[in-house]
Amino acid sequence: MKRTLTDEQIARAAAHALGPGAEVLSSRELAGGTFNSVHLLTLAPPHGERRTPVGGGGDPPAGGGPVVLKVAPPAGTPLMTYEHELMRTEAEFYRRASAVPGLPVPVVMAAGFDRSALDADYLLMTRLEGLPWSELRPGIDAEEQARLRTDLGRLLRGLHEVRGSSFGYPYGNPPAGGAASWRTAFEGMLADVCADARRFRPPLPVDPDEVLGLVRARGRLLDQVAVPSLVHFDLWEGNILLAERGGRLEITGILDGERSFWGDPLADLVSTALFDDITRDPAFLSGYRPAPLTPDERRRIAMYRAYLALIVLVEGVPRGHAPQARTPLTALATADLRAALDFLR
Known part of the structure; x- marks a missing residue:
């Protein structure tokens, strides 16, 4: 079920999330997990239009840098009943949990649920230390x-x-x-x-x-x-x-x-x-x-x-x-x- 994204897919997701000026300098797939694809991206300093964060707490990296791209399995993948709309659920969790003092959760910089960029839902999030x-x-x-x-x-x-x-x-x-x-x-x-x-x-x-x-x-x-x-x-x-x-x-x-x-x-x-x-x-x-x-x-x-x-x-x-x-x-x-x-x- 878990897949490795191509460079082209990653670039397309970044452009959809952050605007056509987004530039991915490097990417690395993160180990762990058996459902979603998770990649650590290094972005060039932003130029051009940026989109507004949709969840989480704090601010996205202002000068480019590492972010996390999380992509769901493609459409048509066999799923358990509760596994539908998991990316929406995760984004909602971070939005609501970010209000808890001291609770460290990622900022959702952008979310794609219309599958116009990829054949699956995605989240682009800030990277947390540790x-x-x-x-x-x-x-x-x-x-x-x-x-x-x-x-x-x-x-x-x-x-x-x-x-x-x-x-x-x-x-x-x-x-x-x-x-x-x-x-x-x-x-x-x-x-x-x-x-x-x-x-x-x-x-x-x-x-x-x-x-x-x-x-x-x-x-x-x-x-x-x-x-x-x-x-x-x-x-x-x-x-x-x-x-x-x-x-x-x-x-x-x-x-x-x-x-x-x-x-x-x-x-x-x-x-x-x-x-x-x-x-x-x-x-x-x-x-x-x-x-x-x-x-x-x-x-x-x-x-x-x-x-x-x-x-x-x-x-x-x-x-x-x-x-x-x-x-x-x-x-x-x-x-x-x-x-x-x-x-x-």
Whole structure:
């Protein structure tokens, strides 16, 4: 699914985004990710017409320099139901999240959704300083790791204070988007993934309808969520940048908001403890909130763990991944799905 852009495609996207005077001096494809194409571009100092940024916080580079071009798969690519309009979702996430004090997200300098420049949607964004936390992790000692996890909890608490007007995916079809209640939205989101499982037929450890049945039988727990909060839902350490500032590592970037939705803020406690139990991370929880998680809250988190595990198990088929290469990831997702369902039962 992921493709490498040609120099001509990159130049065309830059001209569409920034005007005909845009000049790309160099480009380099960034590693990581299996869905979108991401390239780091070096631009010449601008001349001629420039377009206005459409999202994020701060200012785009005024004198040219490095920017990030992110391009979706081409039209006609097999997608899971929730994966439609992901670029619009990501741009909306950065726009809304940029209002959170101290939360570092890219500025969206330009977005192309009409596919007049490329055969897919794209975002042109400012580059944030730092390297993925997952890459730096081996060199981080336990004390510094705990401090960073506490900082992440504080940042996430601020993100969840951003509120929406309805539940579900920003551009999702009802009931998975634009829903009046979180129960309606989440059951719709889960039903879509179950339908995707029947469509793509990945090997699964359980019948997806059993997962849906367990959630519906416990729907009263979802009714406890009355206000839609902005949820990132992909905050594993590979999507968080760290850089050294003042002699210590700091969180300098929150990336890849394309899976974001309006819903229960506790859903973000799934990817922040990817394939694990967030209650085993007291440093994060101390930054996120002082009160311990209640039994009902832990059951809701189990629902969201099951949802994410199903996404991971299904998405390898439409993305064309070799099953053998995904064996470690599949094993982790399978174990987490079973653990979540055991907790719900």
